[in-house]
Amino acid sequence: xxxxIWNTKLLGSLILAIALSACKSTPMVDKPAAVEDKSPQTxxxxxxxxxxxxxxxxxxxxxxxxxxxPLTDPNxxxxxxxIYFDFDKDTVREEFRPMIEAHAKYLSEHANAKVxxxxxxxxxxxxxxxxxxxxxxxxxxxxSLNLLGAQDSQIETISYGEEKATPGCADEACHQxxxxxxxxxxxx
Amino acid sequence: xxxxxxxxxxxxxxxxxxxxxxxxxxxxxEISGGSAQQIPIAIVPFGQALxxxxxxxxxxxxxxxxxxxxxxxxxxxxxxxxxxxxxQVKYAEWAVLQAQAITVGDVTALPxxxxxxxxxxxxxxxxxxxxxxxxxxxxxxxxxxxxKIADVIYQKLTGEGPIFASRIAYIxxxxxxxALQVADADGVNAQTxxxxxxxxxxxxxxxxxxxxxxxxxxxxxPVVFVQSLTTGQRLTLANYKGNNSAxxxxxxxTKLAIVLSxxxxxxxxxxxxxxxxxxxxxxxxxxxxxxxxxxxxxxxYFTSDxxxxxxxxxxxxxxxxxxxxxxxxxxxxxxxxxxxxxxLATVRKxxxxxxxxxxxxxxxxxxxxxEGGQDESPSFAPNGRVILYASxxxxxxxxxxxxxxxRVKQRLSESxxxxxxxxxxxxxx
Numbered sequence: 001x002x003x004x005i006w007n008t009k010l011l012g013s014l015i016l017a018i019a020l021s022a023c024k025s026t027p028m029v030d031k032p033a034a035v036e037d038k039s040p041q042t043x044x045x046x047x048x049x050x051x052x053x054x055x056x057x058x059x060x061x062x063x064x065x066x067x068x069x070p071l072t073d074p075n076x077x078x079x080x081x082x083i084y085f086d087f088d089k090d091t092v093r094e095e096f097r098p099m100i101e102a103h104a105k106y107l108s109e110h111a112n113a114k115v116x117x118x119x120x121x122x123x124x125x126x127x128x129x130x131x132x133x134x135x136x137x138x139x140x141x142x143x144s145l146n147l148l149g150a151q152d153s154q155i156e157t158i159s160y161g162e163e164k165a166t167p168g169c170a171d172e173a174c175h176q177x178x179x180x181x182x183x184x185x186x187x188x
Numbered sequence: 189x190x191x192x193x194x195x196x197x198x199x200x201x202x203x204x205x206x207x208x209x210x211x212x213x214x215x216x217x218e219i220s221g222g223s224a225q226q227i228p229i230a231i232v233p234f235g236q237a238l239x240x241x242x243x244x245x246x247x248x249x250x251x252x253x254x255x256x257x258x259x260x261x262x263x264x265x266x267x268x269x270x271x272x273x274x275x276q277v278k279y280a281e282w283a284v285l286q287a288q289a290i291t292v293g294d295v296t297a298l299p300x301x302x303x304x305x306x307x308x309x310x311x312x313x314x315x316x317x318x319x320x321x322x323x324x325x326x327x328x329x330x331x332x333x334x335x336k337i338a339d340v341i342y343q344k345l346t347g348e349g350p351i352f353a354s355r356i357a358y359i360x361x362x363x364x365x366x367a368l369q370v371a372d373a374d375g376v377n378a379q380t381x382x383x384x385x386x387x388x389x390x391x392x393x394x395x396x397x398x399x400x401x402x403x404x405x406x407x408x409x410p411v412v413f414v415q416s417l418t419t420g421q422r423l424t425l426a427n428y429k430g431n432n433s434a435x436x437x438x439x440x441x442t443k444l445a446i447v448l449s450x451x452x453x454x455x456x457x458x459x460x461x462x463x464x465x466x467x468x469x470x471x472x473x474x475x476x477x478x479x480x481x482x483x484x485x486x487x488x489y490f491t492s493d494x495x496x497x498x499x500x501x502x503x504x505x506x507x508x509x510x511x512x513x514x515x516x517x518x519x520x521x522x523x524x525x526x527x528x529x530x531x532l533a534t535v536r537k538x539x540x541x542x543x544x545x546x547x548x549x550x551x552x553x554x555x556x557x558x559e560g561g562q563d564e565s566p567s568f569a570p571n572g573r574v575i576l577y578a579s580x581x582x583x584x585x586x587x588x589x590x591x592x593x594x595r596v597k598q599r600l601s602e603s604x605x606x607x608x609x610x611x612x613x614x615x616x617x
Contacts, residue, residue, distance in 0.1 A: 116409070125542065126521045126535050126564045127389050127609065128434045128447070129491055129498055131410060132454035132475040135431055139452055157451055158409040159431050163387035168583025 070106070071185055077102045083141055085179040087122075087172075088133075090140040100141065103183055104148030111151070114186040117141050119159035122175040127161055134159030134181075141181045215375030215587070215607070218599045222257040227345050229253065230262045230287040230312075234305075235272040235294030245295060245305070245334045251374060252338035252352040256573075257596030259345075262287055274308035274317045287312045289345055293337070295330070303327055307337050309344060318344050331372065332616060349571035355613045356567075356576060357381070357391040357400055358587060361606040368402055370417065373569075373612070375600055381415060382422070392435050392444075393613040394461075400611075401425060401435035401444060412446055414461065425463050436479045436488075437461075438505075445469065445479035445488050456490060458505070470503045470510060478522050481505070483529040489513060491521045500534055514547065516554050522564060526572040531592070533557075533566035533575050544577050546592065557590045567612045568592075578608045 070076040083096045092100065107113055119134030138157035145155060165178035231253075234245045253259035262285050271277045272294040282290050293307030308320040319340060323333050332353060339350035354373045359366055366388045371378040382388065386405035393400055394414075401414045412432045415422035426432040430449035437444055442461055447454045454477045456469040470476065474494035481488055482502075489502045492510065500514040500523045514520035519537035526533070529549070536545035536556065543560030547553070557575060565578040572592060579588045579599075585608035586601035601607065 124540075124562070125498075125519075125537070126478070126491075128478045129475070129521050131389075131431060131433055132447070132449075132477045135449045136453055136475060139449075142451065152451065155451070156409075157430055157449065159449070160387070160405065161389075161410075163389065163405065 071188075078106055081183040083137075083181045083183075084176060085137050085181075087175070087179065090133075090136045092140055092144055097144075100144045101148055104145045104150045107145065107151070107154050108149035111154075114154050114156070115145075115150075116184045116186070117145075117155060117157045118182040118184055119157065119161075120164055120178055120180045120182070121159075121162050122169065122178040123162040123165045123167065124175070125162070127163070131159045131161030131163075134161050137179070137181050141183070215371060215378065215600045215602055217255065217375050218601075219255055219257065219596065220598075221591075221596045223595060226258060226260040228260045228262055228286055228288050229341070229345070230264050230267075230282050230285055230290045232264060232271060232290065232292045234292075234307075235296070245293065245330065245337070246291075248331060248334035248374070249291065249338040249341065252335060253342065255374065255598065256342060256346075256351070257591060258342070273306065274310050274320065277310060279310075279312055279315045282312045289318070289341070291337075291341060298324065301327065303330065305330070305333050305337075307340075309341055331377070335372065335374070335616075348573050350615055351569045351571045351573060353616045354570050355397070355616065356587075357393060357611045357613060358578075358607055359388050359391065359609040360602065361585070361608070362602075362604065368400065370400070370613075381417065381420075382413075389609055390434055391609060391611045392437055393611055394437050395439055395441045395614060397614040397616065401437065403433045403435070412444075414444075423463060425461075426457075426459060426466070434477050434479060436481060438481050439483055439485045445481065445490075447477045447479065456488065456503075458488075469505075469507055472510075476501075480523050480525060483525055483527060489523040489525070489532065491523065500532070513549075514554075515552075517545065520545070522566060524566045524568060524575075526568050526592070527570060528572055531572070533568065535564045535566065544575060544590065546575070555594060557592075557594045558588065563588070565609050565611075567610055569612050570615045574612075576610045576612050578610055 071078045073079055077099055080099045083092060117138040119138035121130035121133040138159055142155050142157050166174060169175045231246050231250045250261045254261050267281050269278060269281060271292045273292055277290060289309060290312055291307060291309050296304045298304050303325050305323040305325060309318045311318055321340060325333050335353040338352045343350055352373055355370050356373055357370050360369050365383055365385055367383040368381045368388050368391055369378050370381055381400060384404055384406045389403045391400050391402045398418060399414055399416050401412060403410045403412055410431045410433045412426040412435050413422050414425045426446050428448050430451055432448055434447040435444045443458050444461060446457050446459055448457050454475050455471060456476050456479050457466055458469055459466045472494050474492055476490055476492045478491040479488050486505060487502045488505055489500055491498050492501045498519045498521050499512060500520045501510040501512050503510045514534060517536040517538055520534040522535045524533045532547045532549055534545050535542055541560040542563050543556050544558040544563050544566045545554050545556045562580040563577050567576045574589050574591055576587060576589045579586055585606045586599060587607050587610045589598040
């Protein structure tokens with residue numbers, strides 16, 4: 001009942017390992033949404049967000065050491081939201097696996113929770129192409145979440161391209177911080 | 189409205205204009221370079237029949253012609269006579285200035301708060317009138333009329349199509365706020381079409397100049413809007429799951445090509461201008477984006493990394509297989525057609541530098557037109573003679589323009605502003 005964070009991580013790692021081995025034999029095909037599908041964006045605002053909050057507070061009641069919402073608790077890995085990428089790459093680096101596992105687990109346990117994966121690019125290149133690059137990174141994170149049990153309906157991938165990038169980056173360390181996917185829960 | 193004017197040299201000049209519009213945007217234009225064979229022209233100040241706050245119509249014409257780099261506007265202060273029609277011109281006086289051409293004109297009041305603008309253009313050497321025109325206008329159209337007169341002079345003496353009576357659109361980021369603005373092609377009369385604290389990108393003029401399509405992030409994701417410049421009404425053209433971006437009008441204005449991602453990579457679609465009839469154009473696992481229509485309406489050119497790096501490809505408007513168009517440079521992005529369909533401007537990456545390149549579509553020859561750095565968003569003038577683009581100076585955005593032969597360069601900036609994403613609109617009626 002009173003699961004520790006370590007157990008959660010171990011379970012997540014197992015799920016990841018199983019999912020990854022399953023992935024090798026059956027690569028996941030990202031189905032394009034039907035053309036006629038109007039975006040359901042406007043239909044869902046507050047209700048799903050409060051549902052996510054409810055789920056969060058339930059676990060905190062049973063565990064007095066965790067205060068409030070695990071999504072925002074700085075001691076909880078769920079409060080970590082940014083995944084960084086190499087130049088012109090959309091490969092999710094190994095160091096971000098535990099964080100992605102935790103979010104996938106949270107989403108699979110909270111069917112009403114929804115996230116937007118916001119892709120970003122550094123400012124080199126054209127604005128529209130960078131929008132597409134940021135999107136490709138968001139899609140890479142989505143595939144990882146899907147493999148670990150999060151549902152398509154819980155995830156929207158969007159991109160800010162280079163629009164939120166720190167302007168006038170002079171070095172790689174600065175550009176690096178702009179090549180990023182942020183996980184944002186609905187209602188945040 | 190105040191216009192400050194300063195001439196450094198015959199080929200280097202600078203104009204700053206302050207407008208009285210709500211946006212207080214002021215684009216400064218700096219020009220360098222010029223044609224080896226500039227046409228010396230005398231522009232006699234227009235008639236003084238009207239006093240007060242009238243725009244100095246001759247100054248506007250002179251600024252337009254200078255900006256083209258094809259004219260040398262002569263100092264007329266040393267000539268005593270001030271003809272207002274060609275019949276009054278004493279050619280000998282102007283031949284002394286070595287003027288090849290002379291323009292004269294007048295502005296007079298008509299009943300019903302209208303103005304009559306007359307102008308004439310003559311060949312000083314042949315001592316013959318080349319053209320004379322008369323415009324019956326509302327007082328608010330004086331500046332536009334000056335641009336039209338400049339176009340008549342420019343067409344008559346260079347053989348090129350009109351360019352000055354047009355507008356440009358761009359995004360101005362000031363104090364953390366993004367504004368889609370429209371200004372006259374000389375940077376004056378900037379007006380805000382829409383503003384937001386979230387980014388706005390990719391403005392695209394409808395072929396008739398009455399609407400602008402753009403991408404706004406105001407809903408915390410990219411959504412394509414089409415806004416009327418006359419009524420201000422706007423339509424959400426595309427707000428599907430994922431990203432909605434890169435709008436491009438068909439030449440007849442009935443459709444747009446757009447880019448949607450849904451839950452995967454950016455892909456090309458077409459949609460009617462009223463938001464109905466969405467259709468997939470071509471599918472790939474790669475990034476396909478930045479569509480643009482060929483002027484004959486038969487092809488859509490676009491950026492794709494299907495070959496590993498972003499290059500330009502084309503596909504029939506009916507779909508089918510894509511064909512690669514660009515082969516030089518590490519990357520090519522943002523294809524844009526010259527109005528005659530013969531040239532393709534792109535953003536070309538060589539090493540770490542992005543510059544504006546122009547490819548001759550008949551023989552495949554490529555010319556690099558800008559010095560490079562972070563140049564992007566090329567856009568042809570209505571006559572194809574100039575390409576407007578975005579550049580960055582010490583981290584801030586400024587617009588720049590280059591003649592299609594690479595000889596004349598302009599820089600347009602706003603003090604304190606960050607200007608990007610230019611798009612040159614069609615000629616005004």
